Amino acid sequence: MSGAASAAPHRELGLTDSEYEGICAQLGREPNALELAVFSLMWSEHCAYKHSKKLLRLLPAEGPHLLMGPGENAGVVDGGDGLAVAFKVESHNHPSAVEPFQGAATGVGGILRDIFAVGARPIAVLDSLRFGELDSARSRYLFEGAVKGIGHYGNSVGVPTVGGEVQFEQPYEQNCLVNAMCVGIARHEALVRSAAAGVGNQLVLLGARTGRDGIGGASVLASAELSDEAASKRPSVQIGDPFEESRLVECCLELLERGLLRALQDLGAAGLSSSSSEMASKGGVGLDIDVSRVPLREADMEPFEIMISESQERMLCVVDPASLDAVLELCARWEVRATPIGVVTDSGRLRVLEGDEVVGDMPVSALVDDVPLYDLEPAEPGLPVYGDPPARIASDASGGETLLALLGSANVASKRTVFEQYDSIVGSRTARRPGTADAAVLMLGPDGGSRALAVSIDGNGRRVACDPYTGTVEAVLECARNLACVGAEPLGLTNCLNFGNPEKPHIAWQLVRAVEGLRDACLTLGVPVVGGNVSLYNEGADGPIYPTPIVGMVGRLPEPGSAPRVGFAAAGHAVALVGPFAPALEGSELEKLRGGLAGGLPPVDLVKQAAALATLRDVVRSGDLPSAHDISEGGLACALAECCIEGGIGARVELHAVDDAALFGEGPGGVIVAGSPAAVAAVPGAVVIGEVGGDSLEIAGALSLPVERLREVYEGAIPAALA
């Protein structure tokens, strides 16, 4: 950076000249330094969704089970029996690429706060992670640090991490992805919104002291490409304190239960600035905040620093003056700091005071509602955006060699090393733990419900890179299929759109096509998009990440006890394939191992796929199928191997064709089911392909391998890569 022009303060803060002029016009004057700092964050991509807001309006946000849609801290659907289910996924990519442990830990902390901000008790966390290949020391460092950080935070707060997925691809080498999803439960009547209301009501700041940590953290890091200077931004990464959060959760839920709060909002990116202005905007009111009352970690902080600090474990609430003493008393019992820092006004302005002195005065509408939105300029790229991955397997490898290579590839191999570092059982709801079924199953009995929830999170960036529209459709279908495999009907969907720089036409094209795919899949399945998050500018000097839409779904099922597992259950059970399934090598894990990256995916018949999912769900709900497993990375042969390994028993299978596409090809719709011959015969459209039994997986004419050998490779690959 040099030259007089680039030294203009607004440019240093990431605002364009025309945006700066817009701010001056809104204020009727030039902003002072504090106001400029606040505007620069509120108008950042991370806070304002400048490049994605128009596009996101395409997504369907209506559904029969919807209670609270996009716009609140989290989406909420009806879980039955008077229970509401809140859920949301959010990214913490750039902080994690700079400092993986704290970046991932605070990602979990932030998504938990979004959930209890609507009055729901967090009952489950899931995570979706992307790193470079494990033969890179940097990727191993980021991977191990992020997993440790997620575990550290979630385990300490006492919320189980019940599911997730991890993939390793070269384009994530510099820019890893850490997406965290949280699910919470509330009685319908306990839900709370974030709109500030009631002129004269008190604004109370709860939780941690405010420090310089994270000044410009999430919002600055997430609104520009990563550079070599990323390490110098390490002080911008927030530090998490799960002990503070655990008290904050209990305290906020008890405050809500006693009806002491009028509104509640978490402090996330841009800290006090964004939480206060969003509360004011939703309530159509103004707020006066006295920064001299904010408890500080460091004594000499400037007012602007207090307004934009991203210190963790803080919440903002609106309290009726008559309830204030009761609020302070309850907070003292939980040893949660509670400080009245301002009042609700009818001015429509966010006024920042330092004692009696006004140090900032901005219209709320300018901060939240009148942010400039940009049209994308999408253009389909003429040349491939990504290079081919390196070949890791000979093209003439035998069927058995190919299966072992796939089971030992990091994307397919067991993620036990990851999920055993997470407490998946606290809360006594987890009826299906990680690795045992296609979706985690959570019983609602402890919450007064009679049913159960199923949750899953899915995405496959490499397939989206091959074809952004179809790849995204497939991600939605895979998530819904995972739910169907345990008998659950989807209630709603949340998503995190992780993409490169949207100002580049080919990235804009990926983003537009992916959102169109998301829209079409959700419309066909009848699943509303209840909220989500967009993470752009995920690229470095080596180029953009694979376009990575991550999809999280929550579904409902009547009977957790009969939810099928991945593993084969008993010798003599029939094994059958349920479709429609048209496996192809384009975009498959095998194609990657062979060093290829297709320029397209076969089209998907969404209507047929949706109908098949409904059928599968009904069949599973009959309770007669002990095993069901969807076919994903590595194709049919890998799915069969996983059923054998999890069940500790072999199978003999005969297929019409045993070419590479039939054995290892991928595509939506394929599910393996197993059970008694009578139960399997009752599954509509199921084609029996074999029988459970013996110590080996035998696919006639293709391969025969002992289950113990499969297990060694499958379970051993990631520990070996990390050793």
Add this chain to the structure above:
Amino acid sequence: MRFGVVRFPGSCDEVDALRACRRFGDAELLWHGDRDLGAIDAVVVPGGFSYGDYLRAGAIARFSPMMEAVIEFAGDGGPVFGICNGFQVLCEAGLLPGALLPNDSLRFVCRQVEVVVEATDTPFTRTCERGDLLSIPVKHTTGRYFAPPGTLPEDQVVLRYAPGQNPNGAMDDVAGVCNAARNVMGLMPHPEHAVDPLTGSADGGRLFESLAMVPA
């Protein structure tokens, strides 16, 4: 039988422990800042990260007002059952011999394991037979039991990890111990997460069932 389950700030499994106790008797939560146990017949010190466990697992909790009452209760012969973080707290409080060290993997581990019942003459295992295998999950970072030579008599080992299943490098596969008077027990596995086959196993219920048979 009335169980009291201590709730520290940072406890995670206290509600699960409370529900497990209620399968076999009455139960209530005990607030860490109180000094009065009330009409309690047995105390459960649950799992979690009391006070954040930032100094050393269990090191702060052991000084809480409620623990003063628990130490007195134990001294009078009352049964005290420490699970995971509760085990760490009881060791810190000097109610049990030995200490819990970081797992040899230096990682958190959450896994279903089998433990062998080594002693049945305790209020916690009286419904078991010696040699019984119980399937109970562990989840901890600091669970490697250690006692200096000569400080843990063999008859105070109540539970051992089954052969090959030691998840943390604990000395002699020790999973749970009791004091010399046999009225205080600590264990790293979480029996409160093994009281319902739907969540994986009901074997842990036998320990609560045993406790519930203590004459009130």
